[in-house]
Amino acid sequence: MKKLLLGNEAIARGAWEAGVHVVASYPGTPSTEITENISKYDEIYSEWAPNEKVALEVSIGASVTGARAMSAMKHVGLNVAADPLYTASYTGVNGGLVIVVADDPGMHSSQNEQDSRYHALASHIPMLEPSDSQECLDFTKAAFDISEKFDTPVIIRTTTRIAHQRSLVELSDRQELPKKEYKKDIMKYVMMPGMAIKRHVIVDKRMNDLENNKEVSSLVNKIEYNDKTLGIITSGISYQYTKEVFPNASVLKIGLVNPMPTELIKEFAANVDKLLVIEELEPYMENFVKQIGILKAEGKKYFTNQGELNTVKIASAYYGTKPESAELSQDIQAPARPPVMCPGCPHRGVFYVLSNMKVRVSGDIGCYTLGAMAPYASVDTCVCMGASVSMAHGAQKGELATGSDIIPTVAIIGDSTFMHSGITGLVDIVYNKGTSTVIILDNSITGMTGHQQNPTTGYTIKMEEAPKIDLVKLCEALGIKRVRVEDPFDLPAFKQAVSEELSCDEPSVIISRRPCVLLKNVKYGKNPIINQDKCRKCGKCMKLGCPAIFKEDGKYLIDDAICAGCGLCVQMCPFGCIEKEI
Amino acid sequence: MVNLNILIVGVGGQGTLLASKFLGAVAALIGKDVKVSEVHGMSQRGGSVVTCVKIGDNIHSPLIDEGQADIILAFEQLEAVRWIKYLKKGGTVITNIQKINPMPVVFGQTTYPDKILDILADSDVTLHALDAFSLAVESGTSKAVNIVLLGVLSRTLPEIPENIWQDGLNAVIPAKLLDVNTRAFEKGRNYIEG
Numbered sequence: 001m002k003k004l005l006l007g008n009e010a011i012a013r014g015a016w017e018a019g020v021h022v023v024a025s026y027p028g029t030p031s032t033e034i035t036e037n038i039s040k041y042d043e044i045y046s047e048w049a050p051n052e053k054v055a056l057e058v059s060i061g062a063s064v065t066g067a068r069a070m071s072a073m074k075h076v077g078l079n080v081a082a083d084p085l086y087t088a089s090y091t092g093v094n095g096g097l098v099i100v101v102a103d104d105p106g107m108h109s110s111q112n113e114q115d116s117r118y119h120a121l122a123s124h125i126p127m128l129e130p131s132d133s134q135e136c137l138d139f140t141k142a143a144f145d146i147s148e149k150f151d152t153p154v155i156i157r158t159t160t161r162i163a164h165q166r167s168l169v170e171l172s173d174r175q176e177l178p179k180k181e182y183k184k185d186i187m188k189y190v191m192m193p194g195m196a197i198k199r200h201v202i203v204d205k206r207m208n209d210l211e212n213n214k215e216v217s218s219l220v221n222k223i224e225y226n227d228k229t230l231g232i233i234t235s236g237i238s239y240q241y242t243k244e245v246f247p248n249a250s251v252l253k254i255g256l257v258n259p260m261p262t263e264l265i266k267e268f269a270a271n272v273d274k275l276l277v278i279e280e281l282e283p284y285m286e287n288f289v290k291q292i293g294i295l296k297a298e299g300k301k302y303f304t305n306q307g308e309l310n311t312v313k314i315a316s317a318y319y320g321t322k323p324e325s326a327e328l329s330q331d332i333q334a335p336a337r338p339p340v341m342c343p344g345c346p347h348r349g350v351f352y353v354l355s356n357m358k359v360r361v362s363g364d365i366g367c368y369t370l371g372a373m374a375p376y377a378s379v380d381t382c383v384c385m386g387a388s389v390s391m392a393h394g395a396q397k398g399e400l401a402t403g404s405d406i407i408p409t410v411a412i413i414g415d416s417t418f419m420h421s422g423i424t425g426l427v428d429i430v431y432n433k434g435t436s437t438v439i440i441l442d443n444s445i446t447g448m449t450g451h452q453q454n455p456t457t458g459y460t461i462k463m464e465e466a467p468k469i470d471l472v473k474l475c476e477a478l479g480i481k482r483v484r485v486e487d488p489f490d491l492p493a494f495k496q497a498v499s500e501e502l503s504c505d506e507p508s509v510i511i512s513r514r515p516c517v518l519l520k521n522v523k524y525g526k527n528p529i530i531n532q533d534k535c536r537k538c539g540k541c542m543k544l545g546c547p548a549i550f551k552e553d554g555k556y557l558i559d560d561a562i563c564a565g566c567g568l569c570v571q572m573c574p575f576g577c578i579e580k581e582i
Numbered sequence: 583m584v585n586l587n588i589l590i591v592g593v594g595g596q597g598t599l600l601a602s603k604f605l606g607a608v609a610a611l612i613g614k615d616v617k618v619s620e621v622h623g624m625s626q627r628g629g630s631v632v633t634c635v636k637i638g639d640n641i642h643s644p645l646i647d648e649g650q651a652d653i654i655l656a657f658e659q660l661e662a663v664r665w666i667k668y669l670k671k672g673g674t675v676i677t678n679i680q681k682i683n684p685m686p687v688v689f690g691q692t693t694y695p696d697k698i699l700d701i702l703a704d705s706d707v708t709l710h711a712l713d714a715f716s717l718a719v720e721s722g723t724s725k726a727v728n729i730v731l732l733g734v735l736s737r738t739l740p741e742i743p744e745n746i747w748q749d750g751l752n753a754v755i756p757a758k759l760l761d762v763n764t765r766a767f768e769k770g771r772n773y774i775e776g
C-alpha cells in the first residue's frame with residue numbers, strides 16, 4: 001500500500017533507498033524534517049553540524065572517500081554553504097553527493113524569499129525540482145545516480161508547499177551499493193588555479209552532456225499535450241496549481257531546472273499557440289525561454305514575483321475571476337495573531353529587562369527574534385544568523401568613526417546561533433578592540449526550528465550523549481575576560497548584570513542560562529494564581545507580555561490552560577498578589 | 583464521496599498537525615487520493631495556523647484556497663471566522679467555543695470580537711459549535727481537543743465507516759495514549775448538540 005508521507009519524509013526515504021551513508025545538515029524551516037527523519041535510519045550516519053558550510057563540507061569529505069552523502073538546509077543556509085558548493089562543482093564527486101535546499105516563498109519562517117535556482121545556475125550544478133512526495137522520493141534517488149554518472153553534486157530544490165505537504169508514495173527497499181574506492185587524485189580534488197582551470201572545462205562539458213541526455217530528461221521532464229491553444233511551462237508546486245486552474249491546457253513540466261531543456265522547450269513552444277510560464281518568485285524559467293529566442297512567452301506579466309502563488313491568485317491574475325466564498329451575516333474584524341514566545345519561555349526575562357533599559361539591541365535569529373514585537377519592542381536589528389555580534393561591533397565602530405554619541409548596545413544571540421556563526425564575530429570584537437556586550441541566550445536547545453540538539457546541549461541528533469561545548473570556557477579562550485552566567489528569571493540580578501557589563505570598558509559576555517520550557521526535563525509545578533482579594537488592579541503583571549496573563553471584566557487573571565507555571569510573574573506584582581505554591 | 587476539502591485552523595501548539603495526519607491516514611485507508619498541507623516553523627509559536635486536507639480521486643494542489651473548503655474545523659472560535667473566506671458558500675463550520683486571546687488583545691491594543699458564535703449561527707453556513715476543551719478534559723487530557731473535534735467531524739461524514747476512524751487513530755497515536763484519545767474521539771462522535 002502507498003504511504004502518506006511529508007515531502008521531507010519522502011526525501012529522507014529516497015536517500016535511504018538510494019543507499020546514502022552520511023547525512024550532515026543544519027536545521028532550518030522548511031528543510032528540518034529531512035534530517036530528523038534520516039536520523040531514524042540506523043544504516044545512515046547522520047549529524048547536526050554547527051552550520052551549513054560545515055555540514056556540506058562533511059558531505060563533500062564523505063563523498064570523496066566513496067560514500068553517498070547528503071546535506072539539507074533552508075534557502076539562506078545555502079548562502080552559508082555557498083563557498084564549498086561552488087568549488088565542489090569543480091571537484092565533482094566520488095560517492096553521490098546531494099544537496100537539498102528548501103526555499104520559502106511567502107516567508108512563512110524566513111527573513112527573505114530568495115530564489116535558490118540562481119545558485120544552481122551560477123555554480124553550474126544540476127538542480128531537480130519535485131512537485132509532490134512521490135517525486136521527492138524518486139528525484140532524490142535519481143539525484144544520486146545523476147551525481148555519480150555525471151561526476152557532479154546535485155541540488156534538489158523544494159519550496160515550503162512541497163516540503164510540508166503530505167501525499168501518497170510508493171516505497172521500495174534500500175539499495176546497498178558496493179563501496180567505491182578512494183583514489184588520490186590531486187587534479188580532481190585539489191583546487192589550485194592550475195587544476196581548477198582544467199576542471200572548469202570539465203564542468204561545462206558535463207552540464208552540456210546532461211542537458212542533451214535523453215534518458216535523464218525523459219525521467220524528470222514531461223510534456224502533456226492537450227488543448228494546444230494554450231501551453232504552459234511550469235515546475236514544482238506551480239505544476240499542481242497549473243493542473244487545477246488550466247485542466248485542459250498543454251503542459252511542459254520541467255523536473256530538471258538546471259540545465260534547462262532547450263530542445264524540449266523549443267519543441268513545446270512550436271506546438272502551442274499561446275505560451276505561459278508559471279513559476280513562483282523570480283522569472284528564472286521565463287527569462288531562459290526568452291533568451292533562447294521564444295519571445296511569445298509570458299509569465300511575470302500576469303504573476304507576481306512576491307510571495308507564493310496559489311490557484312486563486314493564478315486564476316484571478318489570468319482570467320480576472322474572483323473566488324466565491326461563504327460570507328458572515330455581519331463583518332468581524334479578526335485581530336491578528338502573531339507568533340509569541342511561549343508561556344514560560346526563558347527569553348521573556350531577558351526582554352523584560354532590556355525593554356526597561358535604554359539600550360540598543362542588536363538582534364539575531366531564533367525564538368528570541370520575537371523580542372522585537374510588543375510589549376518589549378526591544379530588538380533594533382535582525383539580518384542573518386550570527387549578525388547580532390558583528391553588527392553590534394560595527395555599530396560601535398561606526399559611532400566612533402563618525403564621532404556620534406555612543407548608544408549602549410548589547411548583542412543577543414541563541415546558543416545554536418552562537419555556535420552557527422556567532423563565534424567569529426566575537427573573535428572580531430576581541431581582536432579589533434571592541435567593547436561590546438554579548439548576551440548568549442542558552443536555553444539548551446535549538447528552539448525556533450522545533451528543538452534540535454546542538455553542540456552546547458550534550459546530545460547528538462540520535463540522542464546519544466556527546467561532549468558539551470562549554471560556552472564559558474570558549475568565550476574565555478577567545479580572550480573575553482568578563483564572562484558571567486546569569487538566570488534570566490532573576491530579574492533584578494539580570495538587570496544589574498547588563499548595567500555593569502555595559503558600563504565597563506572591555507568586551508563582555510553574559511550567558512543567560514535557563515532551559516526552553518518545552519523541554520521534557522523542565523518541570524515548574526503548580527500554576528500561580530492572582531489573589532483577587534489583594535489585587536489592586538495596577539496591571540503591572542501584564543508588562544511581562546506572557547500570553548497566559550490577561551484582563552477580563554476589569555480583573556487580571558492567569559489562563560490555567562496555557563500557563564506553564566514558571567513563576568516569573570510572581571516577581572512582577574508589587575503587592576505580592578501573585579501566589580505560587582512551591 | 584466526491585472531493586472533500588477540510589481546512590483545519592487553530593492556534594500554534596493546539597495539535598492541528600496531528601489532526602491533519604489522522605485525517606490523512608483515514609483518507610488513505612479508504613483508498614482515496616489525499617494531500618495534506620501543513621504548517622511548521624514560526625507560527626507554531628502561538629500564531630494562527632492552518633492545515634489543509636484534500637480527499638478525492640486525483641488531487642493536484644495540496645492547498646485549499648479562498649472559497650474552496652467544504653468544512654472548516656476550528657480549534658478556537660476567532661480562528662473559525664478569520665478563515666471564513668476559505669469556506670464555500672453554504673459550507674460547514676465545526677468549531678470549538680474556546681477563546682484564546684491573541685497578543686494584541688492581551689495588551690489591550692484591540693478587543694476580542696464578541697458574538698462570534700451568534701454571527702456564525704446567523705450566516706449561511708452549517709454550524710456545529712461545542713466546548714471541545716471540556717470534553718477533552720472529561721476524557722482525561724486537555725490536549726485531546728483535536729481528537730474530540732475529529733470525532734464531531736466523523737459524524738458529518740457518514741460515508742466513512744466507523745472502524746476506519748479507529749484504524750486511523752491506531753495509525754497515528756502512540757500506544758500509551760490510545761485509550762485517552764479513543765475516549766476523546768467517542769466524546770466528540772457522540773456529542774449531541776443543544
Ligand SMILES: Cc1ncc(C[n+]2csc(CCOP(=O)(O)OP(=O)(O)O)c2C)c(N)n1
Pocket residue numbers: 026027028029052074076077080365366367368385413414415416417418441443445446447448449
Ligand atoms: C543560515 C540559516 N540557517 C538556518 C536558519 C533557521 N534558523 C532560524 S533560527 C535558528 C536557530 C535558533 O536556535 P537558537 O539560536 O538556539 O535560539 P532559540 O530559537 O532556541 O531561542 C535556525 C536554525 C536561518 N535562519 N539561517
Ligand code: SF4
Pocket residue numbers: 340341342344345346347367443447448516517518627
Ligand atoms: S520554544 Fe522554547 S525558546 Fe522558543 S519561545 Fe517557546 S519556550 Fe521560548
Ligand code: SF4
Pocket residue numbers: 343344527528544546547548549558562563564565566567568569570
Ligand atoms: S507562571 Fe506566570 S509568567 Fe509563567 S507562564 Fe504562568 S502566567 Fe506566565
